[in-house]
Amino acid sequence: MxxxxxxxxxxxxxxxxxxxxxxxxxxxxxxxxxxxxxxxxxxxxxxxxxxxxxxxxxxxxxxxxxxxxxxxxxxxxxxxxxxxxxxxxxxxxxxxxxxxxxxxxxxxxxxxxxxxxxxxxxxxxxxxxxxxxxxxxxxxxxxxxxxxxxxxxxxxxxxxxxxxxxxxxxxxxxxxxxxxxxxxxxxxQWEGMANPLVVKCKQLIQHQMHSPGLTVASIAEQLDVHPDYLSRLFSEQENQRLVPYIVHCRMNLAKEILRNLNIRIEEAAMLCGFAERAYFAKVFKRSMGMTPSQYRAQVRAAR
Structure with a gap:
């Protein structure tokens, strides 16, 4: 059963x-x-x-x-x-x-x-x-x-x-x-791609991006391949490196959380796989050009 x-x-x-x-x-x-x-x-x-x-x-x-x-x-x-x-x-x-x-x-x-x-x-x-x-x-x-x-x-x-x-x-x-x-x-959306290993890699990222332990090494271990091989294959298939892709996915998740959930920035950081608020804010500002608090205020002002 x-x-x-x-x-x-x-x-x-x-x-x-x-x-x-x-x-x-x-x-x-x-x-x-x-x-x-x-x-x-x-x-x-x-x-x-x-x-x-x-x-x-x-x-x-x-x-x-x-x-x-x-x-x-x-x-x-x-x-x-x-x-x-x-x-x-x-x-x-x-x-x-x-x-x-x-x-x-x-x-x-x-x-x-x-x-x-x-x-x-x-x-x-x-x-x-x-x-x-x-x-x-x-x-x-x-x-x-x-x-x-x-x-x-x-x-x-x-x-x-x-x-x-x-x-x-x-x-x-x-x-x-x-x-x-x-x-x-x-x-x-990526289900129709040619390489099943890259498909599975993206699925693992989507399902585990909330975990601070999500790294190239942890994904490679789950897929039973060498991290260098996985990184090289991903770059060839996607025309971007794997680490920036993981960050991109986490930032997309952060935007959805800040837009939809009334929680503290520290909690938003944890949900996106960041153990520290300061590092989360640094990565978010580098990606979005503003801090998480500024982004949330901008979204609320536009409603």
């Missing part, structure tokens, strides 16, 4: 976020087929622009795992229970409040941006004897994200502007969306 991972296995490091989300998408798709999946959609827009609630330029999609997510919005309050899906339409004002279940809370939060599918695991523990918070973030680049984005937009419009949010069309669109996201996770 295939092992069923829990979100606590992400916290302990037994499973990666990518693998766990693949499992979660499959489970929610199965529930949709059986007519058992609860989907809640928030879509009220504030035309005045004067709301004190949070406004996100992109749709959010949540998979509630433990505890409840109490969301205040223009239409009232929506409570999301474990096993339910929540979709918040782009620019729909809202505020979240997490409610513990036996001192635990967890959800998966995802969004789509251009050719990128971003996903985050958010775990809270109310027991002060244990680590209070754990966040894992990853992304997959794939041109199929454009189609998934259109499905999500159509689902939001159908659910919020139609007569019945539980109508057949809404559920059909939700099932199609989950299947498309599963395809995206299973077939990153």
């Amino acid at each position: 295939e092992k069923r991972w829990t979100v606590w296995d992400i916290r302990s490091g037994k499973v990666g976020l990518h693998q766990f989300l693949e499992q979660a998408l499959g489970e929610h798709t199965d529930r949709l087929q059986r007519g058992q999946q609860v989907i809640k959609v928030i879509g009220g827009l504030d035309e005045s622009g004067e709301t004190e609630l949070e406004v996100n330029p992109r749709p959010k999609m949540f998979f509630q795992l433990r505890g409840q997510n109490e969301v205040t919005h223009l239409g009232g309050v929506t409570v999301v229970d474990p096993g339910e899906m929540l979709i918040i339409r782009a620019r729909a004002p809202h505020r979240e409040r997490r409610i513990y279940q036996r001192k635990r809370y967890a959800h998966i939060y995802t969004n789509l941006s251009g050719h990128r599918f971003v996903y985050n695991a958010f775990v809270l523990c109310g027991d002060k004897r244990k680590r209070q918070k754990h966040i894992a973030t990853a992304f997959t680049d794939n041109e199929k994200c454009d189609f998934a984005q259109r499905l999500l937009d159509e689902l939001c419009q159908c659910a919020t502007e139609g007569d019945d949010p539980s109508a057949h069309l809404t559920r059909t669109l939700a099932e199609a969306l989950l299947r498309q996201l599963a395809i995206i996770l299973g077939s990153p």
